[in-house]
Amino acid sequence: MMTQPVPIAETLASLTHLVHALDALEPSYFGRKLAQAGTARDYYDIVLELDYAANSKWLRDTGDERVHHILNDIGSLVDRIDGFFRIKLWPGSTAQNQSWTHAVLRAPGGKYAFRDDGSLEISLLDARLQGETLTVKRIWNHVCNYSGSLIDFEIRLDEQQIAEVRARLASLRSFPLPL
Structure with missing residues:
Protein backbone atom coordinates (compact mmCIF):
# COMPACT_ATOMS: atom_id res chain seq x y z
CA MET A 1 0.00 0.00 0.00
CA ARG A 86 9.62 6.12 8.62
CA ILE A 87 7.78 3.35 6.87
CA LYS A 88 5.42 0.73 8.25
CA LEU A 89 5.62 -2.67 6.64
CA TRP A 90 3.23 -5.56 7.18
CA PRO A 91 4.00 -9.13 6.20
CA GLY A 92 2.17 -9.93 2.97
CA SER A 93 1.66 -13.63 3.65
CA THR A 94 1.83 -16.21 6.40
CA ALA A 95 5.15 -17.47 5.03
CA GLN A 96 6.59 -13.96 4.96
CA ASN A 97 5.34 -13.35 8.50
CA GLN A 98 7.13 -16.50 9.68
CA SER A 99 10.31 -15.51 7.84
CA TRP A 100 10.26 -11.98 9.29
CA THR A 101 9.51 -13.26 12.78
CA HIS A 102 12.44 -15.68 12.58
CA ALA A 103 14.82 -12.96 11.33
CA VAL A 104 13.65 -10.36 13.85
CA LEU A 105 13.68 -12.65 16.89
CA ARG A 106 17.33 -13.54 16.23
CA ALA A 107 18.32 -9.87 16.57
CA PRO A 108 19.10 -8.44 20.02
CA GLY A 109 15.99 -6.58 21.13
CA GLY A 110 13.94 -8.22 18.42
CA LYS A 111 11.41 -9.59 20.86
CA TYR A 112 9.61 -6.25 20.84
CA ALA A 113 10.18 -5.25 17.21
CA PHE A 114 6.67 -5.90 15.95
CA ARG A 115 4.04 -3.28 16.74
CA ASP A 116 0.69 -4.25 18.21
CA ASP A 117 -0.86 -4.18 14.71
CA GLY A 118 1.69 -6.73 13.44
CA SER A 119 3.75 -4.22 11.47
CA LEU A 120 7.38 -3.21 11.60
CA GLU A 121 7.90 0.57 11.76
CA ILE A 122 11.29 1.16 10.20
CA SER A 123 13.56 4.19 10.02
CA LEU A 124 14.28 4.88 6.35
CA LEU A 125 17.46 6.70 7.35
CA ASP A 126 18.69 3.48 8.92
CA ALA A 127 17.60 1.00 6.27
CA ARG A 128 19.25 -0.29 3.13
CA LEU A 129 17.54 -2.12 0.29
CA GLN A 130 19.64 -4.48 -1.77
CA GLY A 131 17.66 -6.56 -4.21
CA GLU A 132 14.78 -8.00 -2.23
CA THR A 133 16.57 -7.79 1.12
CA LEU A 134 15.95 -4.89 3.49
CA THR A 135 18.57 -4.36 6.18
CA VAL A 136 17.04 -2.62 9.19
CA LYS A 137 19.04 -0.75 11.85
CA ARG A 138 16.37 1.30 13.74
CA ILE A 139 12.69 0.69 14.47
CA TRP A 140 9.87 2.12 16.55
CA ASN A 141 7.70 -0.13 18.64
CA HIS A 142 5.40 0.06 21.62
CA VAL A 143 8.21 -0.13 24.20
CA CYS A 144 10.95 2.10 22.77
CA ASN A 145 11.96 5.62 23.68
CA TYR A 146 11.30 8.66 21.51
CA SER A 147 14.32 8.07 19.27
CA GLY A 148 13.54 4.45 18.38
CA SER A 149 15.40 1.26 19.10
CA LEU A 150 18.66 0.26 17.47
CA ILE A 151 18.46 -3.21 16.00
CA ASP A 152 20.10 -5.22 13.23
CA PHE A 153 18.20 -7.67 11.03
CA GLU A 154 17.42 -8.43 7.41
CA ILE A 155 14.04 -9.29 5.93
CA ARG A 156 12.99 -10.29 2.43
CA LEU A 157 10.34 -8.18 0.74
CA ASP A 158 7.79 -8.99 -1.94
CA GLU A 159 7.57 -6.97 -5.17
CA GLN A 160 4.99 -4.49 -3.88
CA GLN A 161 6.98 -3.86 -0.67
CA ILE A 162 10.19 -3.42 -2.69
CA ALA A 163 8.50 -0.82 -4.89
CA GLU A 164 7.18 1.10 -1.88
CA VAL A 165 10.51 1.04 -0.02
CA ARG A 166 12.39 2.11 -3.17
CA ALA A 167 10.00 5.01 -3.71
CA ARG A 168 10.23 6.11 -0.10
CA LEU A 169 14.04 5.86 -0.05
CA ALA A 170 14.14 7.89 -3.28
CA SER A 171 11.94 10.57 -1.69
CA LEU A 172 14.56 11.06 1.02
CA ARG A 173 16.74 12.69 -1.63
CA SER A 174 14.36 15.66 -1.63
CA PHE A 175 15.36 16.52 1.94
CA PRO A 176 17.24 19.85 1.95
CA LEU A 177 20.15 18.48 4.02
CA PRO A 178 22.48 15.63 3.04
CA LEU A 179 21.60 12.16 4.20
Whole structure:
Protein backbone atom coordinates (compact mmCIF):
# COMPACT_ATOMS: atom_id res chain seq x y z
CA MET A 1 0.00 0.00 0.00
CA MET A 2 1.69 3.22 -1.17
CA THR A 3 1.48 6.18 1.14
CA GLN A 4 1.14 9.74 -0.10
CA PRO A 5 4.40 11.70 -0.30
CA VAL A 6 4.93 14.26 2.42
CA PRO A 7 5.49 17.83 1.12
CA ILE A 8 8.64 18.06 3.19
CA ALA A 9 9.81 21.58 2.28
CA GLU A 10 6.46 23.10 3.31
CA THR A 11 6.40 21.03 6.48
CA LEU A 12 9.92 22.09 7.48
CA ALA A 13 9.13 25.75 6.82
CA SER A 14 6.01 25.49 8.98
CA LEU A 15 7.97 23.77 11.75
CA THR A 16 10.64 26.50 11.67
CA HIS A 17 7.95 29.17 11.92
CA LEU A 18 6.32 27.43 14.90
CA VAL A 19 9.63 26.90 16.70
CA HIS A 20 10.40 30.63 16.35
CA ALA A 21 6.91 31.48 17.65
CA LEU A 22 7.45 29.10 20.56
CA ASP A 23 10.85 30.65 21.32
CA ALA A 24 9.21 34.08 21.52
CA LEU A 25 6.88 32.80 24.25
CA GLU A 26 8.94 30.08 25.92
CA PRO A 27 12.65 30.23 25.01
CA SER A 28 14.36 26.95 24.23
CA TYR A 29 17.35 25.76 22.25
CA PHE A 30 15.40 23.99 19.50
CA GLY A 31 15.44 26.82 16.94
CA ARG A 32 19.22 27.11 17.19
CA LYS A 33 19.72 23.33 17.07
CA LEU A 34 17.48 22.90 14.03
CA ALA A 35 19.29 25.72 12.21
CA GLN A 36 22.67 24.09 12.97
CA ALA A 37 21.70 20.58 11.86
CA GLY A 38 24.20 19.45 9.24
CA THR A 39 22.50 16.30 7.99
CA ALA A 40 19.01 14.88 7.61
CA ARG A 41 19.78 12.49 10.48
CA ASP A 42 20.84 15.36 12.77
CA TYR A 43 17.71 17.30 11.86
CA TYR A 44 15.39 14.34 12.42
CA ASP A 45 16.97 13.48 15.78
CA ILE A 46 16.39 17.09 16.91
CA VAL A 47 12.79 16.91 15.67
CA LEU A 48 12.29 13.75 17.74
CA GLU A 49 13.72 15.51 20.79
CA LEU A 50 11.46 18.52 20.14
CA ASP A 51 8.42 16.26 19.87
CA TYR A 52 9.30 14.63 23.19
CA ALA A 53 9.80 18.05 24.82
CA ALA A 54 6.53 19.33 23.33
CA ASN A 55 4.72 16.67 25.34
CA SER A 56 6.70 17.21 28.54
CA LYS A 57 6.12 19.32 31.62
CA TRP A 58 9.08 21.48 30.65
CA LEU A 59 7.20 23.18 27.84
CA ARG A 60 3.58 22.37 28.69
CA ASP A 61 3.71 23.58 32.27
CA THR A 62 3.69 27.27 31.32
CA GLY A 63 -0.05 27.74 31.68
CA ASP A 64 0.02 29.88 28.51
CA GLU A 65 -2.63 28.62 26.09
CA ARG A 66 -0.68 30.09 23.16
CA VAL A 67 2.23 27.78 24.03
CA HIS A 68 -0.12 24.79 24.23
CA HIS A 69 -1.59 25.65 20.83
CA ILE A 70 1.87 25.94 19.24
CA LEU A 71 2.98 22.66 20.81
CA ASN A 72 -0.12 20.90 19.45
CA ASP A 73 0.65 22.28 15.98
CA ILE A 74 4.27 21.14 16.32
CA GLY A 75 3.04 17.65 17.19
CA SER A 76 0.95 17.57 14.04
CA LEU A 77 3.95 18.59 11.91
CA VAL A 78 6.18 16.02 13.60
CA ASP A 79 3.66 13.34 12.62
CA ARG A 80 4.10 14.44 8.99
CA ILE A 81 7.90 14.46 9.33
CA ASP A 82 7.76 10.98 10.86
CA GLY A 83 5.80 9.92 7.77
CA PHE A 84 8.71 11.10 5.66
CA PHE A 85 11.45 9.32 7.62
CA ARG A 86 9.62 6.12 8.62
CA ILE A 87 7.78 3.35 6.87
CA LYS A 88 5.42 0.73 8.25
CA LEU A 89 5.62 -2.67 6.64
CA TRP A 90 3.23 -5.56 7.18
CA PRO A 91 4.00 -9.13 6.20
CA GLY A 92 2.17 -9.93 2.97
CA SER A 93 1.66 -13.63 3.65
CA THR A 94 1.83 -16.21 6.40
CA ALA A 95 5.15 -17.47 5.03
CA GLN A 96 6.59 -13.96 4.96
CA ASN A 97 5.34 -13.35 8.50
CA GLN A 98 7.13 -16.50 9.68
CA SER A 99 10.31 -15.51 7.84
CA TRP A 100 10.26 -11.98 9.29
CA THR A 101 9.51 -13.26 12.78
CA HIS A 102 12.44 -15.68 12.58
CA ALA A 103 14.82 -12.96 11.33
CA VAL A 104 13.65 -10.36 13.85
CA LEU A 105 13.68 -12.65 16.89
CA ARG A 106 17.33 -13.54 16.23
CA ALA A 107 18.32 -9.87 16.57
CA PRO A 108 19.10 -8.44 20.02
CA GLY A 109 15.99 -6.58 21.13
CA GLY A 110 13.94 -8.22 18.42
CA LYS A 111 11.41 -9.59 20.86
CA TYR A 112 9.61 -6.25 20.84
CA ALA A 113 10.18 -5.25 17.21
CA PHE A 114 6.67 -5.90 15.95
CA ARG A 115 4.04 -3.28 16.74
CA ASP A 116 0.69 -4.25 18.21
CA ASP A 117 -0.86 -4.18 14.71
CA GLY A 118 1.69 -6.73 13.44
CA SER A 119 3.75 -4.22 11.47
CA LEU A 120 7.38 -3.21 11.60
CA GLU A 121 7.90 0.57 11.76
CA ILE A 122 11.29 1.16 10.20
CA SER A 123 13.56 4.19 10.02
CA LEU A 124 14.28 4.88 6.35
CA LEU A 125 17.46 6.70 7.35
CA ASP A 126 18.69 3.48 8.92
CA ALA A 127 17.60 1.00 6.27
CA ARG A 128 19.25 -0.29 3.13
CA LEU A 129 17.54 -2.12 0.29
CA GLN A 130 19.64 -4.48 -1.77
CA GLY A 131 17.66 -6.56 -4.21
CA GLU A 132 14.78 -8.00 -2.23
CA THR A 133 16.57 -7.79 1.12
CA LEU A 134 15.95 -4.89 3.49
CA THR A 135 18.57 -4.36 6.18
CA VAL A 136 17.04 -2.62 9.19
CA LYS A 137 19.04 -0.75 11.85
CA ARG A 138 16.37 1.30 13.74
CA ILE A 139 12.69 0.69 14.47
CA TRP A 140 9.87 2.12 16.55
CA ASN A 141 7.70 -0.13 18.64
CA HIS A 142 5.40 0.06 21.62
CA VAL A 143 8.21 -0.13 24.20
CA CYS A 144 10.95 2.10 22.77
CA ASN A 145 11.96 5.62 23.68
CA TYR A 146 11.30 8.66 21.51
CA SER A 147 14.32 8.07 19.27
CA GLY A 148 13.54 4.45 18.38
CA SER A 149 15.40 1.26 19.10
CA LEU A 150 18.66 0.26 17.47
CA ILE A 151 18.46 -3.21 16.00
CA ASP A 152 20.10 -5.22 13.23
CA PHE A 153 18.20 -7.67 11.03
CA GLU A 154 17.42 -8.43 7.41
CA ILE A 155 14.04 -9.29 5.93
CA ARG A 156 12.99 -10.29 2.43
CA LEU A 157 10.34 -8.18 0.74
CA ASP A 158 7.79 -8.99 -1.94
CA GLU A 159 7.57 -6.97 -5.17
CA GLN A 160 4.99 -4.49 -3.88
CA GLN A 161 6.98 -3.86 -0.67
CA ILE A 162 10.19 -3.42 -2.69
CA ALA A 163 8.50 -0.82 -4.89
CA GLU A 164 7.18 1.10 -1.88
CA VAL A 165 10.51 1.04 -0.02
CA ARG A 166 12.39 2.11 -3.17
CA ALA A 167 10.00 5.01 -3.71
CA ARG A 168 10.23 6.11 -0.10
CA LEU A 169 14.04 5.86 -0.05
CA ALA A 170 14.14 7.89 -3.28
CA SER A 171 11.94 10.57 -1.69
CA LEU A 172 14.56 11.06 1.02
CA ARG A 173 16.74 12.69 -1.63
CA SER A 174 14.36 15.66 -1.63
CA PHE A 175 15.36 16.52 1.94
CA PRO A 176 17.24 19.85 1.95
CA LEU A 177 20.15 18.48 4.02
CA PRO A 178 22.48 15.63 3.04
CA LEU A 179 21.60 12.16 4.20
